[in-house]
Every structure is written in structure tokens, then in C-alpha cells.
Amino acid sequence: MCSGRYLPLTAASVMAALLSGAIAVPAHAATIQITIENMEFAPAEASAKVGDTIEWINRDVLVHTATARNGDFDVTTPAKRTVTSVLQEAGAVEYYCRYHPNMKAVLTIAP
Amino acid sequence: MFVRISAAIAALSLLGSAALAQGAKPTDPQIAHIAYTAGVIDIAAAKQAIEKAGNKDVKAFAQDMVRDHEAVNKQALDLVKKLKVTPEDNDTSKALSKQASEKLAELAKLKGAEYDKAYVANEVAYHKAVNGALETQLIPSASNAELKSLLQTGLKLFQGHQQHAEHVAAGMK
Numbered sequence: 680m681c682s683g684r685y686l687p688l689t690a691a692s693v694m695a696a697l698l699s700g701a702i703a704v705p706a707h708a709a710t711i712q713i714t715i716e717n718m719e720f721a722p723a724e725a726s727a728k729v730g731d732t733i734e735w736i737n738r739d740v741l742v743h744t745a746t747a748r749n750g751d752f753d754v755t756t757p758a759k760r761t762v763t764s765v766l767q768e769a770g771a772v773e774y775y776c777r778y779h780p781n782m783k784a785v786l787t788i789a790p
Numbered sequence: 791m792f793v794r795i796s797a798a799i800a801a802l803s804l805l806g807s808a809a810l811a812q813g814a815k816p817t818d819p820q821i822a823h824i825a826y827t828a829g830v831i832d833i834a835a836a837k838q839a840i841e842k843a844g845n846k847d848v849k850a851f852a853q854d855m856v857r858d859h860e861a862v863n864k865q866a867l868d869l870v871k872k873l874k875v876t877p878e879d880n881d882t883s884k885a886l887s888k889q890a891s892e893k894l895a896e897l898a899k900l901k902g903a904e905y906d907k908a909y910v911a912n913e914v915a916y917h918k919a920v921n922g923a924l925e926t927q928l929i930p931s932a933s934n935a936e937l938k939s940l941l942q943t944g945l946k947l948f949q950g951h952q953q954h955a956e957h958v959a960a961g962m963k
Contacts, residue, residue: 779950
């Protein structure tokens with residue numbers, strides 16, 4: 680996706696970059712785990728950056744959602760399943776479960 | 791607006807005083823039976839709503855109730871099996887079931903928006919009553935730690951459903 684910036688690269692350096700994974704993955708992207716268990720998001724407050732992946736690990740026998748109040752994301756997590764989503768927008772986002780609105784948490788997303 | 795309080799709710803409110811009058815708190819087998827029955831009652835009400843409700847939010851809410859309460863009741867059955875506890879029928883469970891079937895018959899006579907409103911209003915009140923019984927009677931009386939823990943999660947689930955039902959009710963006005 681950012682290959683345009685590396686036009687003068689030689690074939691050898693492209694190969695080296697591919698082998699090291701330098702082109703495929705932006706250096707700052709991280710994977711953050713948020714667990715849903717016993718009707719609670721944990722941790723209740725988490726920090727991340729735009730481009731990071733959230734792994735939503737649902738340990739309950741219930742279907743839940745992680746729904747941003749500002750509409751930035753709405754992830755459905757089936758019972759006993761893990762779902763991933765990539766953060767697109769920065770902001771301090773309050774989110775909740777649409778099926779159980781007493782489940783609430785905050786995700787602070789840096790640009 | 792709701793002149794008639796559901797009979798099942800009245801039974802739950804009596805739960806505490808009835809047990810106190812006998813000077814005995816419910817046993818784990820009885821608690822398991824009451825909690826399971828409370829779920830079965832809500833599933834039956836929801837199945838009626840899936841058939842009868844006109845409002846799509848009400849219908850979706852009813853589907854959520856069936857899904858959640860079936861899942862939790864299955865979890866409860868797995869737990870009592872593991873603990874080798876046999877749920878024991880008791881007067882509270884019997885009163886709940888009898889009065890819930892009366893409520894179902896009463897709701898069956900309603901139609902359209904009148905039914906939708908009555909179902910959701912009863913869901914709010916019913917979950918509130920179950921929350922009260924869980925908090926003041928069932929959870930404090932439970933001896934087994936795993937049963938107590940499942941009831942505590944059950945309380946959060948019922949509280950979540952109550953808020954969800956209140957949200958659906960607010961959307962219908």
C-alpha cells in the first residue's frame with residue numbers, strides 16, 4: 680500500500696524488505712486484547728492507536744456487541760468466539776453492548 | 791400506566807418474606823430450580839412475543855431473550871450436573887410458573903401495539919423483580935461458590951435485559 684515511496688529500490692532490497700516483513704506491516708501497528716467475560720469488558724479502559732487491531736475475546740456463552748456510542752465501530756462477538764477489528768478513527772470512545780447496555784467500557788484511540 | 795402488576799412479579803416479591811416466615815432460606819437445589827424456572831418463564835413469554843409482536847424492535851428483543859436465557863439455562867444445567875445437585879421443585883417455583891402462565895393467557899388476548907407495549911412493560915417489571923429476588927434472597931442464600939458466581943452473572947444479565955427492555959419501551963413512545 681505504501682510501495683510508491685520505495686520506487687528506487689533494487690530487487691535485492693525489495694526481497695530483503697519482504698523477508699523481514701518491513702513493507703507489509705506498519706511499524707507501529709499493535710494487537711490489543713479485550714476480553715468479554717461474565718458480562719464485563721476487561722480492561723474497562725484501554726488505549727490504542729489508529730491502525731491497531733483489537734482482538735475481542737468473548738468467553739461468555741452469550742452473544743455480545745462492542746458498539747461505539749459515536750458510531751465509529753460496531754462489532755458483534757458470537758458466544759465463545761474471538762473477533763478482530765482494526766481501529767479507523769481517533770478519539771476517546773465509549774462503547775457498550777447493545778444486547779446488555781449495562782456493559783460499558785472506554786477505548787482511547789490516539790491518531 | 792400499569793395498574794395490574796404481574797402475578798409472577800408479586801410471587802417474586804413474596805419470595806423473601808415466605809422463606810423468612812418459615813425461618814429457612816432456600817437450599818442450593820431449590821435456588822437452582824427457581825433460577826432455572828425464572829429463565830424458562832422469560833423464554834415462554836419471548837416465544838409468544840416472536841409470534842405476536844408487530845414492532846420489529848420488540849420482536850428482535852424477544853429473540854435476544856430466547857437466545858440469552860436458553861444459553862444461560864444450559865450453562866446452569868451443566869453446572870448442577872457437575873455439582874451433582876438435582877434442582878428441587880418448591881413452592882416459589884410452582885407459584886412463579888402458575889402465575890406466569892396466567893400472565894401469558896392475559897397477554898394472549900391483546901393485539902397489535904397494545905400487545906407490544908404490554909409485553910415490553912412486563913419484561914421491564916419482570917426483570918426488575920427477578921433482580922430483586924437474586925440480590926436479596928437467592929445470591930445471599932447460595933452456599934456453593936460456583937452456583938453463587940453463576941447467579942451473580944445472571945444478575946448482571948437480568949439487569950442488562952432490564953435496561954434493554956427500558957430502551958425498547960422508550961423507543962415505542
